[in-house]
Every structure is written in structure tokens, then in C-alpha cells.
Amino acid sequence: MNPFGLIILSAVALAGILWIQSRPPQLRERAKWQLIIILCALFLLYLSVTGRLHWLGALVAVMLPFSRRLIPLLRYLPFLHQLYKRRQQTPGSSNNRSRVQSAILEMSLDHDTGAMHGTVLQGPLTGQTLGGLSEKQFIELLQYCRDHDQESTQLLEAYLDKRFGDSWRQDDPGAGKDSHTNQAGPLSENEAFDILGLEPGASESDIISAHRRLIQKLHPDRGGSNYLAARINEAKDRLLS
Known part of the structure; x- marks a missing residue:
């Protein structure tokens, strides 16, 4: 193939790959095969225009004797496709993490391990990760959240409960004090998708499945957080309403 054709x-x-990435997740598999068909058609058109189609016919003639052996193997394609889909759903996939953001904190939850991670977005500890904070810094951050944003307070308390259980409350100097800020507002659609770890355009079954998986890990009866469980339920209701 000459450089121009290449x-x-x-x-x-490249345009096809970008187009596939812009499609909803449930339509990408079909779009991928459409792109493959288009590329094959363009390649055949190029061979026809340049007078090189004859060698393709020769190749088909050579492969024909082997087709009888290859055709029985086609029955294994559904199994291989299912195996591929299972590998795509293994830990570490891009949609296997939920994200919640408040005015002061950004938190993520790994669906498989249940581990929570967070970053401070505002205040004296801006840029710090929660995993690297000392006990004194946690108390300082918690007090800052209580003074400025109740949603951030609830989010940080959920993180502390998940990481330390109830033991941290014994050292909490502000326990029992009421916050002077308002409750979090209603979720936007994008926020709901982030909380469930889904991409926009996810199907109803994907939403229900993600909600069930997260609730099983974060329900208060299983050592989870009332706040996070409420946000997960709110996210599902927002997307299915």
C-alpha cells in the first residue's frame, strides 16, 4: 500500500476509534464491528482501484481447503466472547470505581475491595490525600468541614467509619455538635452516574446491578455508612426516575 492510501x-x-469512544457503553461492541466492516470495505475498494484484487482471490483459493477444518471451530466463538466479557469485568476496569465530590472532599470507592480513597479540595490541607493524614490532621479537617460544609462532614465521617470503625469518635472533640450548614442538594444526573461508577447512557439493568453491588458492601448493617448508603439509593432513584 502506498503512503497516501495508508x-x-x-x-x-482513528476517526472510527474516536466515534466508538463517544458511543454509550452498551452500543460500543456493535460500533466496533461496524468500523471493522467499513475498514475492510475500504481496503477491498483500494485493491480493486489499484488492480491488486487478483492476489486476494489467489489467497482465498489457497485457504479454501482449510475451511472445512475451521468451520467447526466457529461454534466456540460464543464461549470465547463470554470469556472476553468476563475478563473485561475483572478488578481494575475503568467502571469499577465510584466517585463522590463535595465542596471540600473528593472520595472514591473501589467496588471490588471496598477501599475508600480521598483528596482534600479546599482548606488548610488542600491537595493532601486522606491516606496520608495524621490523627491530628484528621481532627483539624473534620472541624473545618463542620464549620463550612455539612455534606463534606458526612463524607469524611463515612470515610473514618470505614477505615477506623467507631474508635475515632472517642477522640473526636466535636462529637455531638451540630453543623450550621445546610444538607446537600439534589444529585445531578452526572453525579448519580459517578456515585454508581457508571458512564452516562448506562442501561437500567446496569444501574440496578451497580446499586445492588454497592449496597451489599456499604449497607450500615454490614459495617457501612448511613450517609453513603443514602447517596447510593438517591443516585439509583435519580437515574431511574
Whole structure:
């Protein structure tokens, strides 16, 4: 293939990949096969225009004797496809993490391990990760949240409960004090998708499945947080309403 043809084919392939990534998750598999068919058609058109299609016919003639052996193997394709889908759903996949953000904190939850991670977005500890804070810094951050944002307070308390159980409350100098700020407002659609660890356009079954998986890990009866369980329920209701 000459450089000009290669450039055109590469440009079409790149545009196709970007198009696939812009599609909703449940439509990407179909879009991928559509792109493959288009690329094959363009390649055949190029061979026809340049007079090189004859060698493709020769290749088909050579492969024909082997087709009888290959055709029985096609029955294994559904099994291989299911195996591939299972590998795509293993730990570490891009949609296997929930994200919640308040005015002061950004938190993420790994669906498989249940581990929570967080970053401070505002205040004296801006930029610090929660995993690297000392006990004194946790108390300082908690007091800052109580003074400025109740949603951040609830989010940090949920993190502390998940990480330390109830033991941290014994050292909490502000226990029992009421916050002077308002409750968090209603979730936007994008926030709801982030909480459930889904991409926009996820199907109803994906939403229900993600909600069930998260509630099983974070329900208060299983050592989870009332606040996080409430946000997960709110996210599901927002997307299914």
C-alpha cells in the first residue's frame, strides 16, 4: 500500500476509534464491528482501484481447503466472547470505581475491595490525600468541614467509619455538635452516574446491578455508612426516575 492510501486508512481508523469512544457503553461492541466492516470495505475498494484484487482471490483459493477444518471451530466463538466479557469485568476496569465530590472532599470507592480513597479540595490541607493524614490532621479537617460544609462532614465521617470503625469518635472533640450548614442538594444526573461508577447512557439493568453491588458492601448493617448508603439509593432513584 502506498503512503497516501495508508494515511487515508489510518485517518478513517482513528476517526472510527474516536466515534466508538463517544458511543454509550452498551452500543460500543456493535460500533466496533461496524468500523471493522467499513475498514475492510475500504481496503477491498483500494485493491480493486489499484488492480491488486487478483492476489486476494489467489489467497482465498489457497485457504479454501482449510475451511472445512475451521468451520467447526466457529461454534466456540460464543464461549470465547463470554470469556472476553468476563475478563473485561475483572478488578481494575475503568467502571469499577465510584466517585463522590463535595465542596471540600473528593472520595472514591473501589467496588471490588471496598477501599475508600480521598483528596482534600479546599482548606488548610488542600491537595493532601486522606491516606496520608495524621490523627491530628484528621481532627483539624473534620472541624473545618463542620464549620463550612455539612455534606463534606458526612463524607469524611463515612470515610473514618470505614477505615477506623467507631474508635475515632472517642477522640473526636466535636462529637455531638451540630453543623450550621445546610444538607446537600439534589444529585445531578452526572453525579448519580459517578456515585454508581457508571458512564452516562448506562442501561437500567446496569444501574440496578451497580446499586445492588454497592449496597451489599456499604449497607450500615454490614459495617457501612448511613450517609453513603443514602447517596447510593438517591443516585439509583435519580437515574431511574
